[in-house]
Amino acid sequence: MARWDGIEECVAVAETRSFTRAAERLGSSVANISRQISRLEDRLDVQLFQRTTRSVTLTDDGRIYYNHCRALLDGLVEAEQAIGERLSEPTGRLRITAPLSYGERYIAPLIAEFTMHHPRLEIDLQLTNQRLDLIESGIDMAIRVGVLEDERLVARPLAHRAQFVCASPDYLARFGQPHTLAELKNHSCLLGTLDHWRFTDQGERRDIRVTGRLRCNSGPALRDAALNGLGIVQLPDYYVKEDIQAGRLVTVLDAFAPAEEGVWALYPPNRHLSPKVRACIEWLRRRLKVEYPVSGADQRL
Incomplete structure (x- = not known):
């Protein structure tokens, strides 16, 4: 893609302040780095770098362009990491809290099945009617029923109850x-x-x-x-x-009859949703609909 040509080279030169070190970082040659930067400047019709025999520094236009390009490259890395995490096997310890009665009746049996399907995962399920603070308690995910109160958390719908x-x-x-x-x-x-x-x-x-x-x-x-x-x-x-x-x-x-209430999976607002939490949420969504249909409304989720 022509519009991406030169972006990695621009970022590398800006951060190393050297065409030579940028070439070493990217496994390229100084001539290729210089050629890519020149083509990029011609395409943008601006000068990105001030070059002297001793230093390479960003111009004002170069600094603006570098900041945007750095964000683009970071986003690309994060996108690749997110896909890698999605495809990876859930591992480690997953801490979950759920209401006592609803948890005993619906969540605990499904979590037991989920554990059997993921042998590298350790589950800590706490059934309590106390609204535990997920962030302070280090809990990965909470199952809540009814009106949501904590706006700091991300909510995913699982089912409905009447x-x-x-x-x-x-x-x-x-x-x-x-x-x-x-x-x-x-x-x-x-x-x-x-x-x-x-x-x-x-x-x-x-x-x-x-x-x-x-x-x-x-x-x-x-x-x-x-x-x-x-x-x-x-x-x-x-x-x-x-x-x-x-x-x-x-x-x-x-x-x-009152309007049906939502059953939610809540988790802290992380930059990337971990594979273990994502897998558990998707498992509960599918299984609650099939095994424990509360009403027709949950089919809309």
Whole structure:
């Protein structure tokens, strides 16, 4: 490509301040270096270097051109490195954090399979509901569900999850089924860590404050309480989907179902995404869609 001719020679002369040392760096001859620089100056119609018997220095135009050419060569090297990393086998230690229940149900089994496919990789998977600081904790990747809060991190979508409001047939037989959001105040709601539930009403998000006699920060415990007829609960699909399919729980207020939440892979903003993190993200994306389809929405990812 003619437009690239002379660029490496220009950068080498600028950085070594010598046609001789530039030729040594590039494994070329002084005559060829001089010829390439002259052709480049003729094409650009500017003088790039001031030449004396003792030194070679950049002109003002040469300094501007050198800065851009240095960036181009750096970008070329980085592009080649990125391709090399992509094709290389993931190795080393990969530290991942994920929410406890979602991690136990979905992430941990997939990570175990991923580990089997990459014998040179060591996995450290931490399941916790604490929002660990990836940068301070030295964690390579986090799985997060819902609204993202840390703008310092790069986010890749993996899947979606849905929220269901449901109760046991026994509870609904005794206390009736709510048909409007306002009717929730007449029911015993099983509370998690929040005092409100999310809904969608005429296309707009609505947060409805709910009350009840039982509060617990455990999804499985709230599910068990709902199965035992203690009240209505709002829980993610992975807690209650099988119970709904089996008829042990019945969904209510379906017309006000909240928008689905994203499941994300987050990682620190590195210049190049490491092969181990890239491979893990792609593995989770593919496997979550095939093995654990939450809803039709994740097919859009």
